[in-house]
Amino acid sequence: MQALRTAATGMAAQQLNVEVISNNIANMNTVAFKRQRAEFQDLLYQTLAAAGTQSSDQGTIVPTGVQIGAGVKAGAVYRVGMQGSLTRTDNPYDLAIDGRGFFQVLTPSGEIAFTRAGNFSVNDQGQLVTQDGYQIEPAITIPADAIQVSVSKSGQVEVIQAGQTAPNVVGVIELATFVNEGGLSAMGGNLFRETAASGAPTNGTPGSVGIGTLTQGYTEASNVDAVAEITALIVAQRAYEMNSKVISTADDMLATANQVKT
Amino acid sequence: MDNAVFVGLSHQMILRREMEIIANNIANMDTTGFKVESMMQRTEPAAPAMTLGGPRPVKFVAADGVARDFGQGVLTKTGATFDMAIEGKGFFQVQSPDGPRFTRDGRFTVDPTGRLVTQAGLPVLDEGGGEIQIDMERGEVAIGPDGTMSQGNERVGKVGVFEFATPGALEKAGDNLFRNTSNLAANPSLEARVRQGHIEGSNVRPVLEITRMVEVSRAYERTARMMDSESELSRRAVERLGKVQ
Numbered sequence: 001m002q003a004l005r006t007a008a009t010g011m012a013a014q015q016l017n018v019e020v021i022s023n024n025i026a027n028m029n030t031v032a033f034k035r036q037r038a039e040f041q042d043l044l045y046q047t048l049a050a051a052g053t054q055s056s057d058q059g060t061i062v063p064t065g066v067q068i069g070a071g072v073k074a075g076a077v078y079r080v081g082m083q084g085s086l087t088r089t090d091n092p093y094d095l096a097i098d099g100r101g102f103f104q105v106l107t108p109s110g111e112i113a114f115t116r117a118g119n120f121s122v123n124d125q126g127q128l129v130t131q132d133g134y135q136i137e138p139a140i141t142i143p144a145d146a147i148q149v150s151v152s153k154s155g156q157v158e159v160i161q162a163g164q165t166a167p168n169v170v171g172v173i174e175l176a177t178f179v180n181e182g183g184l185s186a187m188g189g190n191l192f193r194e195t196a197a198s199g200a201p202t203n204g205t206p207g208s209v210g211i212g213t214l215t216q217g218y219t220e221a222s223n224v225d226a227v228a229e230i231t232a233l234i235v236a237q238r239a240y241e242m243n244s245k246v247i248s249t250a251d252d253m254l255a256t257a258n259q260v261k262t
Numbered sequence: 263m264d265n266a267v268f269v270g271l272s273h274q275m276i277l278r279r280e281m282e283i284i285a286n287n288i289a290n291m292d293t294t295g296f297k298v299e300s301m302m303q304r305t306e307p308a309a310p311a312m313t314l315g316g317p318r319p320v321k322f323v324a325a326d327g328v329a330r331d332f333g334q335g336v337l338t339k340t341g342a343t344f345d346m347a348i349e350g351k352g353f354f355q356v357q358s359p360d361g362p363r364f365t366r367d368g369r370f371t372v373d374p375t376g377r378l379v380t381q382a383g384l385p386v387l388d389e390g391g392g393e394i395q396i397d398m399e400r401g402e403v404a405i406g407p408d409g410t411m412s413q414g415n416e417r418v419g420k421v422g423v424f425e426f427a428t429p430g431a432l433e434k435a436g437d438n439l440f441r442n443t444s445n446l447a448a449n450p451s452l453e454a455r456v457r458q459g460h461i462e463g464s465n466v467r468p469v470l471e472i473t474r475m476v477e478v479s480r481a482y483e484r485t486a487r488m489m490d491s492e493s494e495l496s497r498r499a500v501e502r503l504g505k506v507q
Contacts, residue, residue: 013289182371
């Protein structure tokens, strides 16, 4: 009976939904995490009577056909790129992006990865690095005798060194933008990798057209809305139950058919 | 004499199909832009049966078609720039390798070449049937209620929304797409409103579906019982008539 298989696809889809929701909730406090959404599509239809076929020589047509669907499948799990709110940290090396763009990070394998998590630190050589110790690209080195570090909205890093009054520019932070940010593939550790779907990165200074600005002393919070996620979880659970109810009803019908006396 | 069994059987076959449609509705209660379906039945007259009281009509149950409810699904806010929902009648048109398809699933995105595409990568068409190009470098994209897309104060394109006089003639093609197999014309929709940052959920009402499912299951049992007593009747008839007095 098709209804059994159809309901099974429904249960599998809702299971995936719960997995995506639970990952969102688990990452509620992850810096710059973008929540994901599972999206579903209907499966192929079996056409038993096609609409629009001729029903007589006079050219009359069948107005509605009989089509029976085979269930549901996960179409895409896509990332909702909405801006997260900015949280004040007062750490001079915390940078939040307000608008589009990604920081570029040099991974140990030599590959450039992209991230919006701007909670940076300084390593023993004075280089600006992520919490995993990966250098940002282009590299920024803070002199050891720096008293004050300031990062402008357009990414200029200026330091005031001991015994000086005028600030020194030590580098400019560049941001990368993509035509299709949703096409980036997550590597874990808040990092993303470029793919064929995202297109090649375009570099630019923060604040230029189409690129966001930097805010020093803030980090971008995740854009997960706890209430919305919990509500989605309840809906997914109920949907799962309903699909299992379909399976038991279809099973009852089959049992009835089996009990017909001959 | 066997008519009752065959009429019952025709009813059970339709009930099973109906059950399959309900299962599909429930499986798709979270599918973007999904439209709920239900089975329409009709009676199929057959040759009359001869009874003691003269000929009596025999009517089988047959499938007449699948009715699709094109009512509005609930709009959910997502905040994504290229998520669009249609309020009112109409469909977006997308170009599939097998020709144009229609959909109410407006979760669009931009591919690396700057075309507005569906999640499956099919280009979304404008009112004239052309593809829509967006240059992401030019800033935020705003979409007006009539589908006009603009960046800053410059118009960059218009998402086409089309409607049919009888949307029932559309055929579902899977992947949230509809196929136009009839020769109906797709006209630009005047009343439909495009809502940016929203998607349209399915219009399945789960409680209604579960209720219908219970009904179908009970009707199936009832028919089975009717067929049971019918076969019991013929068994007894054979027993009694076969006895030699």
